[in-house]
Amino acid sequence: MLETAPDGILLVDKPQGISSHRAVSIARRRLDLKKIGHAGTLDPMATGLLLLGAGPSTRLLTHLVGLDKTYTATIRLGVATDSDDADGTPVAALGVADADVSDEAVERAVAAQRGPISQVPSTVSAIKVDGRRAYDLARKGEAVTLTARSVTVSQFDVTGRNDRVVTVDGVETAVVDLDVVVSCTSGTYVRALARDVGAALGTGAHLTALRRTLVGPFSVADAIDLEDEAVDVHAALARPADIARQLFPVVALDAIAAKDLADGKRISADHPDTDGPVAAVTARDDRLVGLVSVRRGLLRVITNFPTNGATA
Structure with missing residues (x-):
């Protein structure tokens, strides 16, 4: 069968x-x-x-x-690591005893990271530098210089706070753990947000937890x-059609039009012109035929989705 x-x-x-x-x-x-x-x-x-x-x-x-992505995370103020997260090695354990980490000061530092910002990604990241991953260079002790990029942080809210004492390299250190929610554009590093909040407060910081809850x-x-x-x-x-329907407008095609589109032909359709992709699906069995552009009533293929093969 x-x-x-x-x-x-x-x-x-x-x-x-x-x-x-x-x-x-x-x-x-x-x-x-x-x-x-x-x-x-x-x-x-x-x-x-x-x-x-x-x-x-x-x-x-x-x-x-x-x-866009949404995350929940925990930022630890008072300890910086070489990766800006808990998988890294502590490089500074300043603690928070001598810093202003009041709720008001924390909010100012967090608010500075909201909206359109210019962010330097974390050194230990997958970004390529001269064809090599930044994290590979960093782990080999090579200097890594990454260029700032424009990102947008639409939400960065502190939802909880825990003042505590932890042991870092055998030394008891006062820290503050901040539970946060972050919504941002693709390419934003939540680790870098933590790093920059810690820098603004003069405490250093890193992520101790990160969970992605939404993608679009x-x-x-x-x-x-x-x-x-x-x-x-x-x-x-x-199903591909169900995914596409959540992202794009949809145009339904009969069997003949679907075949013509799959063959690369431009076909006519009663759909307004659009700059972004439109999902072309079959009216009979709701199969995704392709993502198309619409210009002057004509559909042109951006990406086609061939009928999947069968296996014995």
Whole structure:
């Protein structure tokens, strides 16, 4: 009996301690499919929503990677690390005893990171410098200079505070742990936000926890645990048309128009002109045929989505 090969978007709740690459490897094993990609990585320390594409739906990943993200995180004031998170080595344990870390001072430092900002990414990041990952250079002790980039932080709110004492390199150090919620454009480093808040307060800071809760309209509440063998991963694959419908306007095509579009022909449609992609789906079985542009009543293919093959 022929079975359709896996095709769709998988919402995964990545656990702490594994890389995004490892999550892709697990998905490949469980779906018995080599063609799987992701729409943006999460650090091993981080948990939360990771979007994976399987089969032809990997073509959708380009349109998912740039979506805005929302995170919950914990920032520790008083200790800086070389990676700006808890996986790094402490490089300064100034504590907070001699700094103004009142709620008002914290709010001023956080508020300075809201809105359109120019942010220098964390040195230990996946950004390429002369073809090499910044984190590889940093771990080899090589100097890394990253260029500031424009990002937008639409939300950066402190939701909780815990003043405590921790031991750093055998020394008791007064710190403040801030629970925060951050919503931002793609490419924003929450670790860098923590670093810069710590710098503004004169305490140093790093992330002790990071969880991605939203990617565009997609929520971690709908994600699965890939490592739970009881979860039916095939059933969890979201249909390409359902994903596209959450991101783009939709135009329905009859069978003839769908075939012509798949063959690369320009076809007419009753749809207003648009700058962004429109999802072209079949009216009969709601299959995603392609992402198209619309100009003067004509559909032109941006990305096509061929009918997935079958496997024995």
